[in-house]
Amino acid sequence: MEGKPANEQIASPRRAPSQQRSRERVERMLAAASALITEQGSDAMRMGEVAERAGVSIGSLYQFFPDKRAIIWALAERYTAESQACISAALKDVGDAEGLRRAFSELVDIYYGLFLAEPVMRDIWSGTQADQALRQLELADSRANAEFLVAVLRRLRPGADPVSLETTAFLVWQMGEAAMRLAISVERQEGDRLVAAYKRMALRELLDG
Amino acid sequence: MEGKPANEQIASPRRAPSQQRSRERVERMLAAASALITEQGSDAMRMGEVAERAGVSIGSLYQFFPDKRAIIWALAERYTAESQACISAALKDVGDAEGLRRAFSELVDIYYGLFLAEPVMRDIWSGTQADQALRQLELADSRANAEFLVAVLRRLRPGADPVSLETTAFLVWQMGEAAMRLAISVERQEGDRLVAAYKRMALRELLDG
DNA sequence: GCAGAACATGAGTAATCCTCATATTTGCAA
DNA sequence: TTGCAAATATGAGGATTACTCATGTTCTGC
Numbered sequence: 329m330e331g332k333p334a335n336e337q338i339a340s341p342r343r344a345p346s347q348q349r350s351r352e353r354v355e356r357m358l359a360a361a362s363a364l365i366t367e368q369g370s371d372a373m374r375m376g377e378v379a380e381r382a383g384v385s386i387g388s389l390y391q392f393f394p395d396k397r398a399i400i401w402a403l404a405e406r407y408t409a410e411s412q413a414c415i416s417a418a419l420k421d422v423g424d425a426e427g428l429r430r431a432f433s434e435l436v437d438i439y440y441g442l443f444l445a446e447p448v449m450r451d452i453w454s455g456t457q458a459d460q461a462l463r464q465l466e467l468a469d470s471r472a473n474a475e476f477l478v479a480v481l482r483r484l485r486p487g488a489d490p491v492s493l494e495t496t497a498f499l500v501w502q503m504g505e506a507a508m509r510l511a512i513s514v515e516r517q518e519g520d521r522l523v524a525a526y527k528r529m530a531l532r533e534l535l536d537g
Numbered sequence: 538m539e540g541k542p543a544n545e546q547i548a549s550p551r552r553a554p555s556q557q558r559s560r561e562r563v564e565r566m567l568a569a570a571s572a573l574i575t576e577q578g579s580d581a582m583r584m585g586e587v588a589e590r591a592g593v594s595i596g597s598l599y600q601f602f603p604d605k606r607a608i609i610w611a612l613a614e615r616y617t618a619e620s621q622a623c624i625s626a627a628l629k630d631v632g633d634a635e636g637l638r639r640a641f642s643e644l645v646d647i648y649y650g651l652f653l654a655e656p657v658m659r660d661i662w663s664g665t666q667a668d669q670a671l672r673q674l675e676l677a678d679s680r681a682n683a684e685f686l687v688a689v690l691r692r693l694r695p696g697a698d699p700v701s702l703e704t705t706a707f708l709v710w711q712m713g714e715a716a717m718r719l720a721i722s723v724e725r726q727e728g729d730r731l732v733a734a735y736k737r738m739a740l741r742e743l744l745d746g
Numbered sequence: 747g748c749a750g751a752a753c754a755t756g757a758g759t760a761a762t763c764c765t766c767a768t769a770t771t772t773g774c775a776a
Numbered sequence: 777t778t779g780c781a782a783a784t785a786t787g788a789g790g791a792t793t794a795c796t797c798a799t800g801t802t803c804t805g806c
Contacts, residue, residue, distance in 0.1 A: 343752085343753090345752090346751095347752070347802090349802085349803085350752080350754095374792095374793070374794090376793080376794090384754080386755085386795085387753095387754065387755050387756065387797085388753075388754055389795095390795065390796080391752095391753070394795095395794075396794070397671065400671070401670075401671065404671070404674065408678050411682075412678070412681060412682060415685050419688070422689045422692075425693060425744050428693065429740055432743065433736060436713065436732065436735070436739075440720065440732050443717045443718075443721050444721060450721055452671070453675065453714065453718065454718055461606070461610075462606070462609070463722065465613065467722060467723070469617050469621070472621060473620075473621060476624050476625055476628045476629075477628065480628050480631045483632070484633070484637065492734075495727070495730045495734050498719075498731070499716065499731050502716075502719050503715055503735075504645065505662065505715075506711060506714075506715030507708065507712070508648060508649055508652045509652075509663055510676075510708070512653060512659055512663070513663075513672065514676070521700075521704045522707070522708050523649050525701075525705060525708050526645070526708060526712075527641070527642060527645050529708070529738070529742050531637075531638055532741070532742075533738050533741075534641065535634050535637065535638065552783085552784090554783095554784090555782095555783070556771090556773085558771085558772085558784080559783080583761095584762080584763065584764080593785080593786090594787060595763095595764085595786085596764095596766085596784095596785065596787065597786075598764095599763090599765080600784070603764095604763080604764075605763070
């Protein structure tokens with residue numbers, strides 16, 4: 329964590345490769361970065377290593393990517409564009425409730441499969457990525473909190489499947505944290521709406537099973 | 538991002554302060570770290586600055602915290618313990634559905650307030666914290682995807698409030714991503730269960746309003 | 747074939763985390 | 777009180793890494 333000039337600004341792309349040769353080299357750089365992220369995670373990815381593996385100099389790397397984040401961005405944007413096309417196609421022709429059910433279900437499966445299969449996507453979007461240990465602490469905390477909910481649910485719905493209750497409580501709790509994070513990332517008014525919507529949704533799940 | 542030895546291991550606490558003097562100094566270190574995170578975020582927090590603001594040498598800092606993450610951990614654990622006590626108290630005596638509704642609602646409000654009021658907590662748990670710009674990209678992506686859902690919902694439920702549909706779709710989508718992240722962080726079997734539960738929950742929300 | 751633009755290079759700069767040899771302070775037994 | 781070991785304090789320096797820039801090479805249009 330050194331040498332970083334604490335620059336939180338968004339870096340502008342340095343230069344788009346215009347010649348065939350450099351286009352190929354940029355592809356090699358991205359491929360090298362992708363492989364390294366797969367192997368070690370984006371945080372451990374070293375720019376020098378990316379350059380070496382792509383067979384270019386460190387200077388060439390910085391010719392096309394203003395900084396380390398730009399490479400990760402470029403990879404993220406590819407996945408983003410790809411999945412957006414997929415989503416648009418799946419939802420385009422939905423006309424009734426049953427159609428939505430089918431399309432949404434399929435979409436979730438595709439996304440889940442993508443997360444499972446693509447280590448790069450996983451790494452980039454995994455949240456608190458920089459600190460895997462902190463992520464584990466967060467999960468343990470969330471699980472512990474969910475247990476309190478499970479205890480209540482067991483009392484209210486004695487006949488229900490324990491594993492199912494556990495899953496529901498854990499999910500509801502984790503989603504609450506996600507909703508909060510989301511809420512504080514947007515305008516206050518929209519954040520309030522989102523938290524209210526979460527509350528309603530969660531309570532329905534908890535009360536009606 | 539330099540000088541980091543790519544050590545992903547969890548660092549053991551270096552030494553617990555046993556004398557009164559050092560206990561006070563450790564408190565000052567934590568207070569300094571907290572203030573700096575509030576001002577600039579945990580990523581921009583510099584160890585040298587923490588030491589300086591706490592009025593101790595850099596060496597003393599490392600006497601009690603094995604590395605930078607350890608300070609952030611220590612702060613996170615305080616909030617964790619505090620909020621867990623709060624949750625336990627709120628849910629302990631819930632006996633019926635109405636009680637759960639009240640307690641859960643109150644709990645969400647407290648948590649939301651905590652997120653809004655405590656920049657440190659916000660920073661630590663905010664996800665993809667290292668890269669605010671990437672977070673914005675993620676949100677923009679999520680919003681764009683939610684729009685496809687909104688389009689479908691408008692067709693299926695023409696009478697509904699547009700803002701409400703927008704909120705629902707955005708929330709459902711963002712929670713889907715949270716569910717995926719969660720799912721890939723746990724055992725495969727539990728992950729599958731969580732995704733299935735999310736799917737059911739989201740569809741109910743989308744179809745039944 | 748030539749001028750200028752695009753591209754390529756890698757040693758060097760700057761910033762940061764963390765170590766370690768050394769010095770000081772504290773607690774306590776004699 | 778005194779002496780000594782353990783605890784604590786210090787900050788210059790080691791090590792690593794993101795990123796720059798002066799210089800050299802290749803390509804492209806005319």
